[in-house]
Amino acid sequence: MKKLEAANQKLKAGKVHLTLQEFGGWLSARGMFPRKDGGEGKTQQRLPLGITATPAGIDRAFALCLEIRAALDCDRFRWADWLPDYAPEKSTFGDWIEALGADYLAKGGKQKTWEKEYLGKCFNKVDWSAPLDGEVLRTIVIASPADSRTRRRLVGAYAQLLKFAGLPDCVSEYRGKYSPLTPVNPRNLPPDSLLLDFWAGLDADPWGTVAGLMIVYGLRNYECFCCDLIDYPTLYVDRGKTDRERFVFPLLPQWAERLDPSLPLPDCHGDNEALGSRVTHAFKRLGLTVAPYNIRHCWARRAFEQGLATDLAAALMGHGEEVHRKTYQRWIEKQSFSDRFYGSLKG
Incomplete structure (x- = not known):
């Protein structure tokens, strides 16, 4: 303006x-x-x-x-x-949440994100008819698990609301130390034999195709439903979408030979979170004793064992090199130390 x-x-x-x-x-x-x-x-x-x-x-x-x-x-x-007269102390949570939502959408925010992340997970915890009160928000934040993703989400939304309403931020100090880039502990990962046995036991079950894709290519659980196998064994994720498309090679070609690209996938629909939830519940029902995301972490472990460069492994997994380093730092540190140690012996 x-x-x-x-x-x-x-x-x-x-x-x-x-x-x-x-x-x-x-x-x-x-x-x-x-x-x-x-x-x-x-x-x-x-x-x-x-x-x-x-x-x-x-x-x-x-x-x-x-x-x-x-x-x-x-x-x-x-x-x-x-x-x-309509000042924060005299206005309701509902008044300010609706105003914040209008501002969020006007600035390009997605309706789906507003409804799911803000309304569905944060602002559903307050009485919309009650006066906006930072102390109420602070109490909700403190009651959530410390250093958790839930608290981090609540703090982000509530701090945004308080700032929008011109009230002091009394919640950000409780954000905690949660990070989605928590380093993976090698001791928590299953052996490849467990994953291969699980896959083999599914035989022609459509969920076996999902397991095979995750084991062979290190895909995120929901990516199995948006991959292209026309050029198999090269796999494409989000093919045709220039901002997200990536290709992945099988880390161990002999494992790719066990995967039949003609087999159907389960009939699943929904957003990424819904698809991921379907995979988690299906694998648990079928007897997998570890979290499905550990299948992806095991692929990263194999990449280090095969000597694949960090930048290449990160690109194939579909995230940045910095994310890769922080998530899998224990293997990187071990590999770096090993290279230097044996290099000095050769010298």
């Missing part, structure tokens, strides 16, 4: 040290404000102005910014004087 940009340029030129921002069709002033809890010092916060982002509204908001600046400079700023 050019008028909003022009207003902010004037505020900057006048050294007002406030910025007008638009969220969900409403204007806010962002800058350094006294703490809402009465503590010492100032923090970067957002003050909802209760003004719509129309040309006339922007003019009015600009004038308010000058008044706010004067109050701040004279140490006369009090939150109670500036929060409009």
